[in-house]
Amino acid sequence: MSKRTIRILILLVIGAIVLTGCAAGVRAESTPGVTVVDEAVYIAYLSKLYKLDRATGALLSSFPEGRSSVVMYAPPAVSEGGVYFGDLANEFHKVNDSNLNEILWTFDGARGWYQARAGVDGGLVIIPSSDRNVYALEKTTGELIWSYQGEFAFVAEPLIIADKVVVSAQDFHVVVLDLATGEELYRVETKGAVTSSPLYDPQSGNLFVGSFGKEMTSFNLETGEVNWVFGEGRGLATIWATPILVGDQLIFNDKSGKIVSLDPETGQELWTIEAGGTTIAGLAAIDEGGFVVAREDGNIQAYKLDRTSSWTGTVPGNVYTAPIVQGEQIFIPVINADSILYTFNVSGQAGWSFTPSN
Amino acid sequence: MWETIIVQPFTNLLLIITMLVKNFGLAIILFTILIKLLTYPLTARQLKSTQAMQDLQNDPAYKKMQAKYKDNKEKLAEEQMKIYKDKGISPFGSCLPTIIQFPIIIGLYQAIIRVMAATPLELVKLERIVYPFLDVNKILPIQNRFLWMDLGQPERLFINGIGIPVLAILVTITTLIQSRIMQPPSQGNDQAASMSNSMTMMMPLMMGWMAFQFSAGLALYFLISNLTTMVQYVAMGRADWSRIFPWMESKEADSTQKVIIETAPDDDDDEEEEETPVKIAKPSARSAVKRQRPKMKR
Numbered sequence: 001m002s003k004r005t006i007r008i009l010i011l012l013v014i015g016a017i018v019l020t021g022c023a024a025g026v027r028a029e030s031t032p033g034v035t036v037v038d039e040a041v042y043i044a045y046l047s048k049l050y051k052l053d054r055a056t057g058a059l060l061s062s063f064p065e066g067r068s069s070v071v072m073y074a075p076p077a078v079s080e081g082g083v084y085f086g087d088l089a090n091e092f093h094k095v096n097d098s099n100l101n102e103i104l105w106t107f108d109g110a111r112g113w114y115q116a117r118a119g120v121d122g123g124l125v126i127i128p129s130s131d132r133n134v135y136a137l138e139k140t141t142g143e144l145i146w147s148y149q150g151e152f153a154f155v156a157e158p159l160i161i162a163d164k165v166v167v168s169a170q171d172f173h174v175v176v177l178d179l180a181t182g183e184e185l186y187r188v189e190t191k192g193a194v195t196s197s198p199l200y201d202p203q204s205g206n207l208f209v210g211s212f213g214k215e216m217t218s219f220n221l222e223t224g225e226v227n228w229v230f231g232e233g234r235g236l237a238t239i240w241a242t243p244i245l246v247g248d249q250l251i252f253n254d255k256s257g258k259i260v261s262l263d264p265e266t267g268q269e270l271w272t273i274e275a276g277g278t279t280i281a282g283l284a285a286i287d288e289g290g291f292v293v294a295r296e297d298g299n300i301q302a303y304k305l306d307r308t309s310s311w312t313g314t315v316p317g318n319v320y321t322a323p324i325v326q327g328e329q330i331f332i333p334v335i336n337a338d339s340i341l342y343t344f345n346v347s348g349q350a351g352w353s354f355t356p357s358n
Numbered sequence: 359m360w361e362t363i364i365v366q367p368f369t370n371l372l373l374i375i376t377m378l379v380k381n382f383g384l385a386i387i388l389f390t391i392l393i394k395l396l397t398y399p400l401t402a403r404q405l406k407s408t409q410a411m412q413d414l415q416n417d418p419a420y421k422k423m424q425a426k427y428k429d430n431k432e433k434l435a436e437e438q439m440k441i442y443k444d445k446g447i448s449p450f451g452s453c454l455p456t457i458i459q460f461p462i463i464i465g466l467y468q469a470i471i472r473v474m475a476a477t478p479l480e481l482v483k484l485e486r487i488v489y490p491f492l493d494v495n496k497i498l499p500i501q502n503r504f505l506w507m508d509l510g511q512p513e514r515l516f517i518n519g520i521g522i523p524v525l526a527i528l529v530t531i532t533t534l535i536q537s538r539i540m541q542p543p544s545q546g547n548d549q550a551a552s553m554s555n556s557m558t559m560m561m562p563l564m565m566g567w568m569a570f571q572f573s574a575g576l577a578l579y580f581l582i583s584n585l586t587t588m589v590q591y592v593a594m595g596r597a598d599w600s601r602i603f604p605w606m607e608s609k610e611a612d613s614t615q616k617v618i619i620e621t622a623p624d625d626d627d628d629e630e631e632e633e634t635p636v637k638i639a640k641p642s643a644r645s646a647v648k649r650q651r652p653k654m655k656r
Contacts, residue, residue, distance in 0.1 A: 111508075112508065152502075335479075
């Protein structure tokens with residue numbers, strides 16, 4: 001083979017690699033999936049699942065031990081000594097929380113990626129998949145109990161409430177299933193795709209969910225009846241995140257940075273903050289009297305319920321997932337920065353950050 | 359700049375087609391064919407220039423002229439330019455259309471990737487480049503289901519639990535056929551022929567591998583692009599099916615006689631009695647084929 005031929009072949013291989021990097025293959029772009037449970041922080045990002053010490057950010061363990069080309073973004077679910085997470089190789093694992101590299105079982109029956117946290121309750125693990133299915137697995141064995149097929153990829157964490165499973169669907173619906181059988185009990189129509197989980201208020205039995213239809217919908221879990229829809233003529237942008245309940249207010253944000261407070265019972269507007277700046281991530285309640293919001297550009301703002309600003313901060317990179325508040329700590333997952341997780345305390349002082357080693 | 363001029367319009371065009379036909383798979387097919395049709399004049403010009411250059415390279419008189427001036431590069435270049443000018447051949451005529459087409463092809467490819475938005479973050483980025491007159495909350499997300507495929511995932515047709523990569527196989531076969539029927543005739547240069555053969559073998563394997571790895575939407579684009587290119591070649595009468603079906607007539611034998619250079623003038627050549635301008639008479643490809651088509655051997 002001549003030198004020229006070899007050069008052309010090398011160019012072809014480089015071209016293929018470049019094209020592979022550009023394509024929407026298994027290297028799809030997403031954000032770190034973070035879960036905070038007790039004294040540990042779990043992060044699924046690119047080829048690793050990390051377990052950190054919550055107080056210090058020190059790395060406790062990671063999965064897998066060696067190098068891997070399998071990418072994972074779905075936040076893990078942690079329950080009774082097991083860590084449950086899926087990846088973009090269409091596999092869902094349960095590993096031992098004490099030793100992440102001890103795989104207890106693997107479910108490989110799906111034909112799509114796992115992008116959202118699984119719901120774990122009682123004896124079942126409920127997993128949303130990009131192959132348009134929601135799978136229910138037996139918690140200890142990983143055996144498939146039932147599956148529910150929808151029209152689009154499921155990308156939001158399902159809620160397990162008593163004997164029901166509430167699933168956000170991108171086909172302009174929220175679907176409520178029977179936990180034991182997976183049978184569809186009813187569906188609530190929205191005006192756009194729903195990519196975030198609903199919020200459940202156990203006191204009223206109502207659920208609240210935002211959609212791309214630029215509206216917030218409240219419906220009753222038992223009856224499936226819509227209580228109210230807020231958004232018509234309000235100039236809202238698309239809603240990407242789950243609302244929060246703080247005190248007696250339902251608060252949510254839209255993509256344009258507008259923060260809206262509603263009466264959860266009636267859907268009446270209480271106030272609106274035109275915070276500005278693209279805001280994909282949602283809000284997090286920091287105590288009974290305030291909340292924090294993270295803008296796409298890394299600007300962090302904390303507000304009191306009277307709409308006054310408590311403090312502001314910044315993180316490098318971009319924020320697309322809602323902050324997580326646990327006790328006195330706020331956890332903010334980011335992309336396009338050296339670190340993938342930054343922390344603050346509820347007073348706005350920066351804490352540790354986590355940078356994965358290469 | 360790249361985003362605004364190329365990727366954004368292509369992405370929105372693809373979204374509009376998807377809205378019209380209400381099927382993303384069909385939209386990819388129509389979009390690919392549309393772009394191929396729009397770039398057809400460039401493709402045709404490129405083929406014409408390439409063919410003219412090949413014909414010229416195969417002409418014995420041209421070769422003789424090259425041999426004659428092999429030690430006088432300046433004179434060789436001068437004579438070549440004279441021939442190009444007389445014949446109306448642009449030495450860059452085959453490169454320029456390719457260069458112009460390249461960003462279009464890359465833009466088309468990126469538009470398909472954008473619209474397939476497989477993760478919420480990719481959906482955020484797609485929403486950002488949708489033109490305001492398209493009602494984003496009604497069109498997103500795009501339904502990726504097409505036939506048995508999920509266009510956002512690598513394609514497999516499951517039969518008895520075995521995933522068969524149908525698109526990857528079709529892409530490999532069509533790339534092979536396309537490479538074979540478009541392969542220029544051998545010019546007696548062993549190195550060039552060897553390189554050409556290596557390319558013909560490598561390209562289908564590479565494209566097949568990419569179709570296997572990439573999401574089905576891109577594999578579908580590869581397939582339709584291959585088929586459209588083949589149809590264009592056939593329509594232009596450039597396809598040499600004898601490279602796939604050996605019993606068919608070959609065009610190879612014809613290609614060496616299409617350009618006739620009567621004399622190659624040479625001031626220093628004693629054999630040439632008089633200085634005559636270069637004259638080239640090239641019959642049309644179609645008439646040349648008709649006149650010089652070899653008889654089939656039985």
